[in-house]
Amino acid sequence: xxxxxxxPPAPAPWRGESAILELGGSFYDPVEPADFPEARLRxxxxxxxxxxxxxxxxxxxxxxxxxxxxxxxDSLARPLALRYHGHQFRVYNPEIGDGRGFLFAQMRGHDGRxxxxxxxxxxxxxxxxxxxxxLTLKGGVREILATExxxxxxxxxxxxxxxxxxxxxxxxxxxxSPTRSAVLVRLSHGHIRIGTFQRLAALGDAxxxxxxTAYCLRHFHGEEAGEDGPVRLLDHVVDATAxxxxxxxxxxxxxxxxxxDNINVTGESFDYGPWRFAPRWEPGFTAAxxxxxxxxxxxxxxxxxxxxxxxxxxxxxxxxEIEPMIERLETFGPRYQAALTDRMLWRLGVTPRGxxxxxxxxxxxxxxxxxxxxxxxxxxxDWQGGRERAPHPEPAWEPVREALAGYASARTFDHAYWSxxxxxxxxxxxxALWDRIAAEDDWSAFNAKIAAIRAMxxxxxx
Numbered sequence: 001x002x003x004x005x006x007x008p009p010a011p012a013p014w015r016g017e018s019a020i021l022e023l024g025g026s027f028y029d030p031v032e033p034a035d036f037p038e039a040r041l042r043x044x045x046x047x048x049x050x051x052x053x054x055x056x057x058x059x060x061x062x063x064x065x066x067x068x069x070x071x072x073x074d075s076l077a078r079p080l081a082l083r084y085h086g087h088q089f090r091v092y093n094p095e096i097g098d099g100r101g102f103l104f105a106q107m108r109g110h111d112g113r114x115x116x117x118x119x120x121x122x123x124x125x126x127x128x129x130x131x132x133x134x135l136t137l138k139g140g141v142r143e144i145l146a147t148e149x150x151x152x153x154x155x156x157x158x159x160x161x162x163x164x165x166x167x168x169x170x171x172x173x174x175x176x177s178p179t180r181s182a183v184l185v186r187l188s189h190g191h192i193r194i195g196t197f198q199r200l201a202a203l204g205d206a207x208x209x210x211x212x213t214a215y216c217l218r219h220f221h222g223e224e225a226g227e228d229g230p231v232r233l234l235d236h237v238v239d240a241t242a243x244x245x246x247x248x249x250x251x252x253x254x255x256x257x258x259x260x261d262n263i264n265v266t267g268e269s270f271d272y273g274p275w276r277f278a279p280r281w282e283p284g285f286t287a288a289x290x291x292x293x294x295x296x297x298x299x300x301x302x303x304x305x306x307x308x309x310x311x312x313x314x315x316x317x318x319x320x321e322i323e324p325m326i327e328r329l330e331t332f333g334p335r336y337q338a339a340l341t342d343r344m345l346w347r348l349g350v351t352p353r354g355x356x357x358x359x360x361x362x363x364x365x366x367x368x369x370x371x372x373x374x375x376x377x378x379x380x381x382d383w384q385g386g387r388e389r390a391p392h393p394e395p396a397w398e399p400v401r402e403a404l405a406g407y408a409s410a411r412t413f414d415h416a417y418w419s420x421x422x423x424x425x426x427x428x429x430x431x432a433l434w435d436r437i438a439a440e441d442d443w444s445a446f447n448a449k450i451a452a453i454r455a456m457x458x459x460x461x462x
Contacts, residue, residue, distance in 0.1 A: 002352060003342040005154035005461055012110030014053030016074025019106055019114055019219050023211055027196075028080035031102050034123030034133065036183065038167025039067035042137075042443070043144055045161045048187055051110050066162040066185045069122070075105040081125035085202055086195030086261025087311060089295055094202055096195070096261055097127030100134065103191055114219040116191050117161065120184040120271075134170050137163075137180035138434050139273075141446065145433070146272040147186075148450055149425045152457030153251040154346060156244065158270035159187040174289075180438075189268045192216055194237075194312045195261035201315035209319050220266050230320035233265070234313055235328045240267025241309050242332050245302040246339035250347050252278045252376035256287030258296045258304040260311050277425045281369035281376055306332045347460075349385040349411035350404070357406070364399040371396035381422035385409030417459035423452050 020028070041059050049055040054072075057065070064070045071077055081098035088096075102125060105117040120143070121135025144160040151157055162185040169178035192212070200209045213233050214225040221236055223229075244267045248255060255262075256274040264270055276287040283299025291297070296304050309332065313325040337359070344362045345352055352358050369379060372394050382390040383400070386407045417423070433449060436442040 003154070003339075003346045005346070006151075006156070007461070008458075009048055009051030010110045011050045011055065012053055014073065015108040016072055017106035017108055017114060018074075018076050019215070020076070020080065020103060020116075023208075023215055026083075026205075026208060027212075028082050028103070029097075029126050030078045031081045031125045032123070033069040033079060033102075033119075034166075034183075036067060036166035036168065036181075038165065039063045040165040040167070041067075041162075042140075042165050042182070043160070043163040045159060045187070048159050048161060052107050052115065052187070062162065063164060067164040067166065067183055069104055069119075072105045072107075072117075075107065076103065079104050079119070079122070081127055082191060082196070083127070083199060084193050084195035084261055085199040086193065086259050087198075087308070088259045088261070089291075090307075092198075093261075094199070095127075095129065098125055099128040099131055100125070104185065113189055116188045118158075118186045118188055118191050120186065121166075121181065122183050132170070134166075134168065134181050135184055136170055136172060136175070137165055137182040138175070138438070140182040140184045141434055141437065142275070142430060143184060143186075143272045145425060145430060145449070145453075146275050148453045149277070149423075150247075150251060150253060150269060152423075152453050152460060153247075153253075154343065154460070155247040155251055155253070156189075156240075156266075156268050158189075158268060161185045161187045186270065188264070188270055189266045190216075190220055190264060192265050193261050194263045194265060194308050194315075195259075197265075197312055197315040198260060201318050204318070206318050209316070213316070213319070216265055228324075230316045231324045231328065234309075234316060234325050235331075237265050237267065237312060238309055238328050238332050239335055240265075241305050242302075242335035243267060243339040243343075244269060245305045245336055246343050248301050249298075249340055250343035252281070252298075254278055254285060254287040254296070254298045255301065256291070256296060258301060258308065260308040263305065263308045265312070276427055277376075279375055279426055280373050281366060283370075302336050306336075346410075347380050348383060349409060349460075350407040351410040353406060357403070361400075361403040361407070364403045368396040368400050375424075377422040377424045384418065385411050385413065411460075412462050415455070415459035415462055417455050423456040425453075 079102035081102045083097045085094045101119040107115050109115045124133035140163045147157050147160045164183050166181045168181035170181050171177045213229050217223040217225050254276045262271050274288040278285045278298050285298040286294050341358045341362050386404045433446050436445050
């Protein structure tokens with residue numbers, strides 16, 4: 001198939017890095033982590049710890065690094081709060097940056113990629129404005145659930161690496177308070193955002209723009225910049241973000257806040273706030289209660305991500321001609337459509353037949369999902385591998401049956417997952433998991449859900 005999900009991480013030795021220092025002090029501010037009164041380990045991602053050479057850490061050493069932030073070997077001596085600007089709901093904001101997180105460490109993964117440890121809830125920085133720099137425990141739990149589910153569904157996402165409860169009572173205006181606090185550590189493929197480039201354009205810093213372009217090409221793509229470096233970088237970003245948009249749609253996922261400071265130039269999804277998985281294929285379904293205009297609704301996510309990439313091109317005009325960048329931007333739509341077809345067929349578990357047939361199948365699926373109101377997860381489970389395993393008598397499904405007739409299964413069904421029920425992550429489930437933690441400090445249902453999600457991921461890769 002055209003799309004192949006990331007395989008399970010392979011064990012590798014620790015290889016510390018500090019590549020970000022190449023950019024110089026104008027890109028970040030050294031900061032100190034908060035001194036938390038407690039450190040209770042709630043989640044450690046041992047699968048990915050093995051992949052970066054940290055699987056052997058006992059819990060005490062884990063807490064020293066990921067709650068007290070003792071430096072890791074051969075990496076950054078101090079945490080760095082990165083500087084950036086960005087459009088937030090299409091309004092430009094030059095007052096943002098890492099306000100409750102920082103870049104803690106860098107390393108090389110098992111495949112040689114540059115990876116970052118970034119935090120959320122690690123304390124105030126020069127960019128905190130009026131915030132307390134903290135994260136609610138519920139926010140950390142929600143981010144773990146989002147990243148685990150997206151990883152299982154083939155989305156290129158940051159990995160929730162560690163969650164440690166920190167013993168503070170936080171006041172929040174949009175949820176019951178006081179509430180419990182935590183610090184989250186993410187494993188990400190870089191932390192350079194579109195907003196990082198926008199800041200340099202706003203400052204008129206052409207030298208900084210060239211340095212950042214060279215950094216991204218060298219460490220994310222193994223290329224040297226050269227004269228056409230900005231255009232090649234934009235081309236990479238167009239390709240990666242078109243696939244990101246397609247992956248959200250195929251997963252039935254709504255990020256909620258697709259501001260330009262939330263778009264990583266590697267195309268990796270990260271920073272999960274008011275996310276939702278859509279129960280049905282409703283283009284107008286929104287995740288954020290404050291998104292009154294539906295700017296980042298389910299069906300508008302490709303448009304929103306494309307708009308952000310246009311802002312990157314606008315920033316790169318500082319060091320590049322606009323015409324070749326416009327040519328790259330115009331490829332976003334076709335790349336998105338191709339990626340959506342690939343990802344829909346991968347999730348359905350059928351082998352592609354050809355461009356025309358594959359597009360017709362995807363269009364039939366979308367139309368049937370809208371007309372029938374069938375659940376997204378239910379559909380992909382019941383029709384997995386082109387096999388209909390539940391009654392769907394509505395006329396809306398006839399075009400899907402006809403379109404699927406010539407398709408072969410691309411997946412084996414040995415895994416026990418396929419004999420049960422589809423794994424879902426709807427908001428009611430998320431709230432129920434949190435309620436047990438909040439009321440009884442009962443993490444058993446949460447841990448069971450993580451195991452179920454990973455089982456689905458293993459079945460999907462088979």
